[in-house]
Amino acid sequence: MLRAYLDHNATSPMRPDVREAVVAAWDESGNPSSVHKEGRQARALIEKARESVAAFVGGDARRVIFTSGASEANMLALTPSMKIAYEPVVCSHLYPSAIEHPSVLSGGRFPAGVRTEIAVTRQGTVDLDALASVLEAHDHGAGRPMIAVMAVNSETGVIQPISEIGALAKKYGAFFHLDAVQAAGRIPLAINELGCSSLALSAHKLGGPKGVGALVMTEEGTEPEPLITGGAQENRLRAGTENVAGIVGFGVACDLAKASLSSSDGISHLAIMRDLFEQRLLEFAPDVEIFGADAPRVGNCCQFSIPGLKGETVLIQLDLKGIAVSSGSACSSGKVSASHVLLAMGYDASIAGGAIRMSLGWNSKETEIYALLEALEQICVKNSKNKQKGIVMAQ
Template sequence: MQNQTFSSPNRRIYLDNNATTFPSAKLREKWGELLEVSGNASSVHQEGRVPKTILRDARKKIAELLSCSPLEVIFNSGASEGNSSVFNSVFQSAFPARNEFLISSVEHPSVAKVAESLKSRGAIVHLIPVTRDGKIDLDFIKKTVSDKTALVSVMYANNETGVIHPIKEITQIAKAAGSLMHTDCVQMMGKCENNFNDLGVDYATFSAHKFYSLKGTGFVFIKNTAPWLPLIFGSQERARRGGTENITGIAALNIVLDEIATISEKIQHMAKLRDLFESTVQQKINGVTVTASNSKRVCNTSSLVIEGVDGDTLLMSLDLKGFSVSTGAACSSGSPEPSPVLLAMGLTRAEAQSSLRVSVGWANTEEEILFFVDTLAEVTTKLRAMNEKEKKDANVC
């Protein structure tokens, strides 16, 4: 690894880009400029005018990207807030006439938990099953939607497996029943070609730190015909989301959005690395399966089952050697319970517990991937040997 340029600023090899990304090289270059922007966008004086322009420019860029009106974009703190806002808006405006919600069984906790919370207020939540390949059951949606359905919510791409869902088709089914449609687009931005305009959804939620910008910044697309009630009250964002705008985060987003507009090259780069990873890992380590390999997936994500090793032990051993990966969603790592997403797909507990997620990013290199596979092979061999020895020792006793 001579002359290695590292994908993480702290000289490690970072392969956990679905959990979060580091600010893009272009954003880091312009870092100093961000610190100059500190006025309040609501102020009438000079210091307020600069942030106001940044806010207007970023909103316009997002609107162009999503082919919508700037008025259909609301800035917020990220996708967890966005998801809660969407569910609460729909519930409050549709209840009691429509009180049923359909969500996929592999949603992020920020969707699953807000849906769950509405049950105590009279909502009925239907979980849409998925196959072992992560494919959503469209027949279930067709059979379950009715004139009681308030919202269908299915994520664009799953954060653990990368499986992409057919949002356009699901939207058509939801609309035929008069329901609203939401998609969590967190894992789309920065890793997919932009086809947002085709989806036809009423709501979509986004998070800037998942695409090379800053944490604490996000936005919601809300169709001008869809109901909206604020979660946080105030005068900003046309009284739809109170709170002084996070202008540093939005200025950063403004810079990164220019890079998203020309995403094709980056997608090709990540797809090449992901394919290289999946083919070499299977050549060098026996007993490795790529979860949902037959499904349409985002270009950067591999979820593996590695027989005979515990995912958490593997993750910690790799961490000590300077590699950052994950066993599932970042917010659930550290928990001894296997990933609910993998269990919902029908993997056994043992398979889910032997799972590892590798998510490449814009800054990763081929050299990093090959070095990672060699280290993964070495660590896997060691852990399997230790497990065998433990089993033998247990039998002797």
Template structure:
């Protein structure tokens, strides 16, 4: 009898939560367009607004600040625009500053001209250079330019948590707007958009077990609004045209409610992550764990073993019944060095071996133990093959 597969790639996409799946199935049986005025349409509208309140609660925001999208990438491209308004009046931005470790959805700069996008350097743990941000924002303010700063809340590859509250403080001090990609942080870190001082953040449902194909932009209570990316009808209060995906949005709302409960399980998830790290170090004492000395998400472990190539290791683990990844799933199929690890100044030889293990609150102790056995076999065999086995 074949051994059960182990899914250790939650950062690429979390398994759908039972409550979200049940909500999705329930809503798929209902007719109704949320823009229609008849009873079925009003019922669909009620589903959308209930989910909007749930997503707002997850972020400490007001429901009216939530705009649903097709996912985190669309949400990021929506807010990365020079064209904003402040209490209805045009508020044009001149520059976009993005951290060197952003997800590709942000790193590409959205709707900003390429020559107005600047990169914020990071240190060896992947933490943004706050002194650089402060200096550059002061220079831009002195030149009469307005900026948007985009720094992710937690990195998708390393799990390193960024000091976004401090970034937001610097932004306010110099008249800049601040966006944070909170896709990986939701359900793993407490999020309060107002306490953090952020102007806007973005989310994706499938990272919290809400299913693929839906995300959200969440704005703070400051009067700022973005120029819509998708135009047409007046859905989402004219912020995003197109008939809403009622069933998927409803499932997103259910997952958002569940994600708040997941925050109480962070310590047990971290303990399982650390067990996995200990296993890696047992079989490969010279392994490097990236971002180890920085604040990290409890569920994420990014490491490299000398002599072990990531693309080969991913296949070997898959054949052993383990799903993990190298780098971002959004770059899958491309055998390229991780821009995140490169920005951190990691040795190029180790960059090629970067592997990511990511688990969730439903990952069991038994699964962690099973992973340990398979990881020992896979890594020991690969190190022996490459002549790098520990003495």
């Protein structure tokens, strides 16, 4: 069975050029911290990739800290103990939005008592008035506030008002950490123009290898307290021998993503396919809810819910038909719960529990969109017939 892979927001398949670079890097036997020739060769590969990652976000290579992924990068950034202009600074309270990735909502190294979630609008954007209100009320005598927001929501694809958040951060002297994982490669990122203090990236969302990411700092002398200590790697900010092959692949993925954004069509073909999908979906499911439809969104993603259909049930049926998508629901310890993102947006659990996310990437094809539409229409027809017979799809 030919599979249709439409889950690029979860992970994007490795690009061929990236795979080739990773395989070649495996032949480098040296430890990048060693001073001999083999070590210097490995170090050169890392520094070349560091330049690529920095260029991808318009930053300085000296401020790129390689990690095992974006979750670690977020954990590294979210600390009460910071340095600004090389001087120790205390961040006394964390303000994440209510729709953040769990690695941010868990608070990093901030204890539970000093975290306040910021509300979002019905369309899934950060409520700027709510953010301004908590920053105004923040006890600046105890330390600086820290804001943590994702640039693009991983479920809805909604683009957050980054510049406005950056302006509030500047006004109230807040440290602003930006989770740019879902934005990277989909919208241009210029770290010095975003108003953020730090930015997290993940390689496998770009068609790079899994298990590597980065935290990029905006200004010289701004540093988080190290999360992993015991070595001088990454300017003493992340101990441990670097993942040379993964980092090399990350750099190549950044180069390719940057070139795609700079090309004449960029990733507009993904937006065309996404719009086609939504248009056809509305034809046979006119009561479908498309989340964030009236907000600015990246062009590769659509999260939707068809009343009467349970997300997990639809996901399994699609998988059996050879189509990979994601459900908006999460399963933990055998219990299914509706998406925290959609609940924060004000949706009822019955609607949120039916959410399905379709996300496109570098190798997506229009035929995959048509396969998904055909399968969804069949599921809707079957569900309609079952209702007429008094049969309810398993909840």
